[in-house]
Amino acid sequence: MKNKVASTFERIFESKPILAFAPGRINLIGEHTDYQEGLVFPAAIEQGIWVAIQKNNSISCQLFSEDYQQEFVFDINSFSPKKGHWANYIMGVASQFQQAGYVLTGFDLVIGGNIPASGLSSSAALSVAVGTALSELFNLKIPKKSIVLYAQKAEHLFAGVKCGIMDPYASAFGVKDRALLLDCRSTTHVDVKADFGDYSLLLVNSKVKHSLADSAYNKRREACEESVRILQPTFQKATTLRDIPSNDLAQVQHILPSPLFPKAKHVITEIERVRLASKALEANDLNHFGELLKASHKSLSDDFEVSCAELDFLANESWKLPGVLGSRMMGGGFGGCTINLISRSSMEQFQSEIYSKYKSQFDIEAEFIPVNISEGARILE
Template identity: 50%
Template sequence: MSLPQLIRSTFLEKYGSEPLLIRSPGRINLIGEHTDYNEGFVLPAAIDKYIYLGFAKNASGTCRIYSLDFEEEQIFTLEELKPRNGWINFVMGVAAQFVGAGYVLEGFDCVFGGDIPIGAGLSSSAALENGVGLGLSELFALRIEKLDLVRYSQQAEHDFAGVKCGIMDMFASMMGKKEQALRLDCRSLDFAYFPVDLGNYQWLLCDSGVSHSLADSAYNKRREECRQGVALVQAHHPNVSSLRDVDAEQLKLLKDQLPGTVFRRCSYVIQENERVIQSCEALEQNDLDRFGAYLYRSHEGLSQDYEVSCPELDFLVDFTRDLSEVAGSRMMGGGFGGCTLNLVKKSASQFFTEKISAAYQNRFGIQLKAYEVNVVDGTKRHFLH
């Protein structure tokens, strides 16, 4: 039985009615890391790892939500939308945004489950929030624009999950297109699509299986270091409001006035923004070798200048450098763990996976998880055939 069929059968068994089905994808970020909070560019894409959700009205003021993965039901009313602990916050948070915006909801039932690996940095929470948003919009015929749903998902994460995230994850999951990457301007929210025609190549994610505790504190410190750099540049160029407005030459002229660490952080962000633009050009020209080279340069910047990598991620990327079957590789996400993104020849995928898994096991004693992913459409209705 497929996952959508399991959602339907569980729904019928628990709640006794036919559900409306939604499919909401996870996402990868091809390039553009730590640029979002510097008002820069990112290049994400929705992938074929999903959360599926079933919805139906239940003619009451009560909302019953069942998680297949946690095998747990939670119940709330629309008059008591306050944060709790755990996964229910992602559902209640979106409902609270709708109610706060003046939309009229009634009691509903929901069953959800997915195959997005948890903790791998593929944005399962954004997929869930988007799925809830589109599901409620469809169920109650609210006709909410997708960009508004994206904003409700982000605000739900801020208010109920307590995570002050950027908008990229929700945007990519909701607005993704099959075989297209989405370049998002994190300042204006303007976006454009670029073709991802991989030909004989495919995306392969290698999950390091580690999550170092430095991540949260280091993230906040990097933001502060970028802010310091902007403040100094502003003293000479008052029109600058973020690193997005600074070019490499301007920064270089002020190098002696900046702490070395701050200079390296700012240099990385400026270069990464440029790499996003250049990567889009490479995709348009279907130049995968050039695109792969940008992936490696992105990783070098993240590891050496931004210092958010870790030995496990560096090992996984370095392992690929001399392999003819790999066009490019880099760490993906905030850092200190999670996945590497690899552009690998389809014909060599299994051999590559076996080789890198054995080497990683030998070096770190950790079983590597590898996932093949494809670029797909964003959150939408799902119909069983």
């Protein structure tokens, strides 16, 4: 894809581009903890978005999408979002740079990617790739963390997506063979060795996305915020559920109304699972890591109630198969992928059995996506 994007740029714009890349991401564990200022455990992957860019000595920004085979042009001094359009991510980042006081002129740009499924943060990869490319093109020397924050805000304002910090952060700061233990309160991270030895990570795409997702997300978020308000008189220093220790769950259950407790329980225990998972990887205890993946799925399904029949089936059937240490739904819920830790020697049997069982149960053909942990956004030679 890198060569394709570069050659397309040279064919359309007849000049040599600067090339930038930003990866998609997986999240090993830690779902629905970010908006309670908790911990998450993402990693960058090899698949991502490539950007070819060069100045054109005008006020016109000429864009081409390799994936959509579509052109788009805007004036660098006067532009606004275009509902539902891929160019919003590029315009959004440019707008954030301008608002921060950086001076931009017209540029030519080609984008293309190979991120295979929803849930791997192609939009964050695009925003971070564009930010990295613009910073290099105009010699702005913008720090990575600033690019992350501009990318997040660009999605909020131009794409209308209220994304968290994890996706652009993992895309920008990814390190090969290491996961990022990211603190969503301080927006700082620690690299953790992710050596899976004879095991590999495999995503199984359920190929479904239920319409419940957006409304359920808002309700879960409100439930967490309401729980904090009710708990604050007892836990006076708590500003989010992140501040409630997991060994105080019995007291939390006593205080909270029964509809709220399971949601709070998930967030409190999931943050603890992230801590334990990072320690398990550091100690190379893959069995414990796998058990934490299972516990995360059960909590997301039973307590937080953001799973669905398809994801539950894929996780539960995976746990029964040889060579599988753990499996769980990944992402916001109600569809998307499961993430699985499987021995390489069992990979073929796993794919064959899951494919046939899932097809038989739901008449859907599962998609299998191998992922390797790779480095974050960068300028390419």
